[in-house]
Amino acid sequence: MKLPGGRLRSVAARFCSVKAMERLIDPVLSDLQAEYREAVTQGRIWRSRWIRAAGSIAFCKVLAFVAFEGTIRALSALTDEDRRLLHNSVGIGGGCFAAATILVTLPPARHLPIHTLPYLIPQALPFAIPLGVTFAVCCGLGGRSLSRRLQGTVLVVALVGCAAALATAGWLIPAANQAFRVTMAEHVRQTRGVEIDLRRGPSEMTFLELSDRIGVLTEEGSAREAYTLSRAYHMRLALPWATPALAMFALAFLPRRAVPVWSLAAVACGACLSYWVLLGAAVTAGRDGTFPGAAAAWLPAIVFTAAAAGRKIVAAAARS
Amino acid sequence: MARRPRLLTLSPKESLILELLTTGDAMYGLELVTASRGRLKRGTVYVTLGRMEEKGYVTSTPEAPPPDAGGLPRRVYEPTPLGRRVLTVWSSSARYLVPEFPR
Numbered sequence: 001m002k003l004p005g006g007r008l009r010s011v012a013a014r015f016c017s018v019k020a021m022e023r024l025i026d027p028v029l030s031d032l033q034a035e036y037r038e039a040v041t042q043g044r045i046w047r048s049r050w051i052r053a054a055g056s057i058a059f060c061k062v063l064a065f066v067a068f069e070g071t072i073r074a075l076s077a078l079t080d081e082d083r084r085l086l087h088n089s090v091g092i093g094g095g096c097f098a099a100a101t102i103l104v105t106l107p108p109a110r111h112l113p114i115h116t117l118p119y120l121i122p123q124a125l126p127f128a129i130p131l132g133v134t135f136a137v138c139c140g141l142g143g144r145s146l147s148r149r150l151q152g153t154v155l156v157v158a159l160v161g162c163a164a165a166l167a168t169a170g171w172l173i174p175a176a177n178q179a180f181r182v183t184m185a186e187h188v189r190q191t192r193g194v195e196i197d198l199r200r201g202p203s204e205m206t207f208l209e210l211s212d213r214i215g216v217l218t219e220e221g222s223a224r225e226a227y228t229l230s231r232a233y234h235m236r237l238a239l240p241w242a243t244p245a246l247a248m249f250a251l252a253f254l255p256r257r258a259v260p261v262w263s264l265a266a267v268a269c270g271a272c273l274s275y276w277v278l279l280g281a282a283v284t285a286g287r288d289g290t291f292p293g294a295a296a297a298w299l300p301a302i303v304f305t306a307a308a309a310g311r312k313i314v315a316a317a318a319r320s
Numbered sequence: 321m322a323r324r325p326r327l328l329t330l331s332p333k334e335s336l337i338l339e340l341l342t343t344g345d346a347m348y349g350l351e352l353v354t355a356s357r358g359r360l361k362r363g364t365v366y367v368t369l370g371r372m373e374e375k376g377y378v379t380s381t382p383e384a385p386p387p388d389a390g391g392l393p394r395r396v397y398e399p400t401p402l403g404r405r406v407l408t409v410w411s412s413s414a415r416y417l418v419p420e421f422p423r
Contacts, residue, residue: 003391023370027380028362030392031350037389052364061363 004036004052005029008059012066022065028059044103071160074149082150085141089154093136100128119180127163127167130242131272137250138268143258149265151251158247165240170207175235178204202232210236231286231293238297245273252308252315275300328375330410333360333368337375338407339398345399369397377403 031153034056038046078086105122110115134242178200185196202210206221210233217226249271254264278300337346340355341347353360363377367404372378377401383394399407 001390005392009392023373023380024366026392027366027395030385030394031348033391034348034394035386036352037391057364058366062366091339210409238332 001037001040004009004055005032005059008056012063014057015070016063016066020281024062024066025059028055028062028313030298031055032059053139071153074153074156078149078153079147082147082153083144085144085150086153089136089140092140093132096135097128097132100124100131104284113183116183117181119183122168122172122176125172126165126239126242129165129240130246130275133158133161133243134246134250134272135265135268137159137247138254138264138271139261142254142264145256146251154247154251155244158244161243162240163242165235169236169240174200174204174206174209202229207233207237227293231283231297233248234294234297235283238301241298242275245308246275246309249304252311271304275304278303328406330377331368332334333364334358334372334377335407337365337368337372337397338403341378341399342404342407346396348394348396352397360375372403376400377406395401 009025009029013021016025031053035051036048036055040053055114062142101121105117105120106129109120112120141150141154178198181198181204185198188194188196200209202213205213210229213230214226214233217223217229233253250268254267279297282291282296282299286292286293336356336359337352340352344355347355349365350362352363352369353362367379369378373380377400378397380395380397383396384393385391
């Protein structure tokens with residue numbers, strides 16, 4: 001009988017300490033295997049399937065706890081110098097994030113009623129978060145040698161930023177867009193007496209709604225519309241990954257010797273600009289049909305991550 | 321300044337686990353979940369047991385899987401003398417701390 005949990009254990013063993021494996025991971029999996037074995041021996045197939053699913057969920061919860069505990073421990077184990085650098089970076093990143101949010105939000109807000117401003121802010125976040133993280137890494141940590149622990153912490157922060165941007169793109173922006181439309185429709189109705197159609201378009205749909213709509217359109221045979229929506233779906237899904245991709249890129253290509261701050265800011269500007277230009281070019285190619293639409297959305301994240309990984313591999317080879 | 325001694329604490333889940341372990345035999349994590357009648361969940365019982373082991377309230381030993389069955393050894397948990405003492409003190413002091421409401 002093949003028992004479940006072998007693959008899960010080998011995945012966990014890559015990330016968890018020996019102590020965490022002994023005290024947390026192995027007890028979950030050993031109980032899962034024992035319960036599964038008992039169910040299969042008794043010929044209760046559906047129960048064995050349920051046990052496998054429930055055991056896997058329990059395993060994920062334990063793994064999430066181990067990851068959370070590890071992050072807290074890593075943060076508390078940072079040296080004073082690392083902590084000072086991290087504080088600096090958070091300050092710089094926070095400033096850039098705020099500036100980018102204001103710059104993206106204010107120009108359209110000038111012509112709109114002031115109470116619509118909160119609906120415009122979420123639009124800026126998927127751009128402002130990667131920008132803030134890239135400037136934080138370049139200007140706060142550039143020009144010096146970084147410990148592995150600090151680099152790991154930066155990547156964890158970038159992944160948290162990615163999760164925040166994903167939640168914003170998937171749920172917050174559609175809700176804000178629809179609320180904005182409702183407010184403006186009411187304004188137009190009162191001032192001009194015109195009724196506006198408030199049915200949700202692609203920009204007002206959450207990830208799940210977009211995915212369902214694409215399925216319906218594909219079934220109906222509306223391939224062109226399905227393709228357009230699929231591009232929008234992948235675009236919103238891929239955009240948040242700019243944060244970890246740019247953070248990895250910046251960590252890999254930052255100069256390790258002391259350089260003026262303006263050159264570090266130039267590196268950050270260059271990285272962000274290249275990312276958005278590449279994204280713009282790929283999206284245009286996707287719209288023309290010369291490049292697959294879904295791949296176009298993911299292209300910059302893939303290119304920047306691959307470049308960072310390549311640079312790390314070359315550096316490691318040179319060291320050894 | 322002299323360092324204060326560490327105060328031993330017992331959360332409601334830890335207290336429940338100690339109660340179950342002191343009233344019965346040594347148990348596996350899943351047995352504790354079953355015995356708690358839904359008050360302990362699969363995903364959290366192992367984390368709580370791990371924390372209690374660190375605090376020294378419980379101890380665990382791996383038990384060899386049945387022959388020719390294969391798989392990982394199961395871990396069986398039992399309370400330590402410290403765990404029993406903490407539970408006794410905690411339960412008796414909690415009796416005085418719970419407010420009594422007039423009926």
